[in-house]
Amino acid sequence: MSSSHQRGATERAQIRRSELIAIGRKLFADTSYDALSVDDIAQHAGIAKGLIYYYFKSKRGYYLAVIEESVAELVTRAAGERQLPRAERVHRTVDGYLCYAEHHQAAFRTIVTGGVGFDTEVQAIRDAVREELIATIAEGAYGRREIPLMARLALLGWLSGVEQITLDWLARRRPDREAVCALLVRLLRATLRTIAEFEPTCPEPPPAAEPAAVPLTV
Template sequence: MDDIARQAGAAKGLISYSFHSKRGCCLAIVQDSVAGLVASAVSGLGLPPAGRVHRTVDGCLRYAERNQAAYRTIVTGGVGFDAEAHAIRDQVREVIVTTLAEGVYGRADVSAPARTALLSWVRGVEGATRDWIGRPGPTRAARCDPLVKTLGGTLRAVAVLDPAHPAPAPARRDA
């Protein structure tokens, strides 16, 4: 709380009063961070599907690269078990799954197998991103391309499980 007050240029008592508790302050920080991650994820709405997916993944990676502690907090749901922090994390995942479904299938209301596959892919991207920011290694671009390509495999698997959700034809990305 001292560090937050110092960064904000405010008295610690004012910070405590404004957020009612240390937990309230932490949740506010997570919610503010989530807004930045969601904005990155849904940018590029006017792009073709392949470009949109690339932009979404690159936006998430860029956010994680620039906000490592916040990204870790978001995807893990905070320190320990906190139902509100987990709800915030789940809302972010839902926005990303919905964005992907709309980009790939043209609608947000997809079947259970399609939703499960997209959510699994999103969680895989989260894990790969946490691994990437935790150690020196490939550039963001070098990390982005394989993650985008694995979505193609996920979509082909969905098409096998649920023919009502065919995989889109491979396309070149326009970024």
């Protein structure tokens, strides 16, 4: 087979794999992992189930590929708008995180809770996305991704709170996203102020113009 034919076959395989992952994201959004068999997946996708094994080796491999794709989108959305001023980027990062959670609730819950049971591979994916989000916040706040341990611990504590607040917000479906975003940004501001007290190398960033406070009605 010529190199051009090989490239064409590889591109078609990548496209097909991406299509299957897109189908998986929709399936796992509406149905639990245990409730879906490979036969179910193949039927929904309109393919022979052998293709699932060909591209992903197993149902679990397929599930992990779907989660990894979801994580990549979450990180990309949260880390966008790099050309903006630092303070505004922090706000956009938080809003991007919430926007993703609002529109991909099943995938978000899987990412932050660790998947099916105690799945070490999904746990590793979750830990990786946490580290990337912390680095994204640090870059927006301080202009660098590497920060001292005390600062990292403080941001990890803030992010853990963000995860739980977001899960509760999704369950209650109120208040609106803008109000939750304003709350989380202000909590982050308090965290950054505390970090500055412990770490002189991480001074508190200058305040950004924030939207007017939105009443947090319940």
